[in-house]
Amino acid sequence: MIEIQNIHKSFGDKKVLTGIDAIFEPGKVSLIIGGSGSGKSTLLKCIVGLHKPEQGRVFFDKQEFTTMDFEGKVPIRKEIGMLFQNSALFDSMTVEQNIIFTLDMFTEMSKSEKRDRANFCLERVNLINTNKLYPSELSGGMKKRVGIARAIAMNPKYLFCDEPNSGLDPATSILIDELIQELTQEYECTTVVVTHDMNSVMGIGEYIMFLHQGQKFWEGSNRDMLQSDVQELNDFVFASPLMKAAKDTMK
Incomplete structure (x- = not known):
């Protein structure tokens, strides 16, 4: 609450x-x-x-x-998970790297654990096999879903x-x-x-x-x-x- x-x-x-x-x-x-x-x-x-x-x-x-x-x-x-108005993805990072960015900041997960978590979040927002794409290659709706995947990466309360x-x-x-x-x-x-x-x-x-x-x-x-x-x-x-x-x- x-x-x-x-x-x-x-x-x-x-x-x-x-x-x-x-x-x-x-x-x-x-x-x-x-x-x-x-x-x-x-x-x-x-x-x-x-x-x-x-x-x-x-x-x-x-x-x-x-x-x-x-x-x-x-x-x-x-x-806290946050989805910003413009999705706020890093243009120089892939979809997977954008999601892992939060995990790098706040967790001690191994690289494989972070990758598994990124894959889980992408699957949850129906964006499987987009890991290596860059934001410029995504539609507006896909960017929003990547933003949501990043927002839920830490199992937000x-x-x-x-x-x-x-x-x-x-x-x-x-x-x-x-x-x-x-x-x-x-x-x-x-x-x-x-x-x-x-x-x-x-x-x-x-x-x-x-x-x-x-x-x-x-x-x-x-x-x-x-x-x-x-x-x-x-x-x-x-x-x-x-x-x-x-x-x-x-x-």
């Missing part, structure tokens, strides 16, 4: 997050949604320690992460995904969503996904937090979302004709 309490973050004079509270439960896919500039990615980076909030606390299974020193954070960081469907076609986006959901259940991860993809929201949104202008305006399930009377949420969600049609079916 991850709990965040009263998170505030500014850049210079610009307030980006104001008083954000939430609980993300294990075995569930939790989504953070909101318009551009609402603070979604900044919140995610505050949770994993890439940004330091001016105020507030982050707990990983009741361990206060925000006040730990570098050494204290290492055991928790070993349990916590999985974070920043816009996992960005730049993907609808069919590939659904496959990525299904994969994230399957892995969350398989590993009993606490999974947090930043997205603006409403197909993802309706498909895998067990818990959803809506940010607007750096504040939490609403939280609940995707079904609850369709019946919300929060105007800012409705303006965001039902901008799409597809979502308007979904709401009509609930009536």
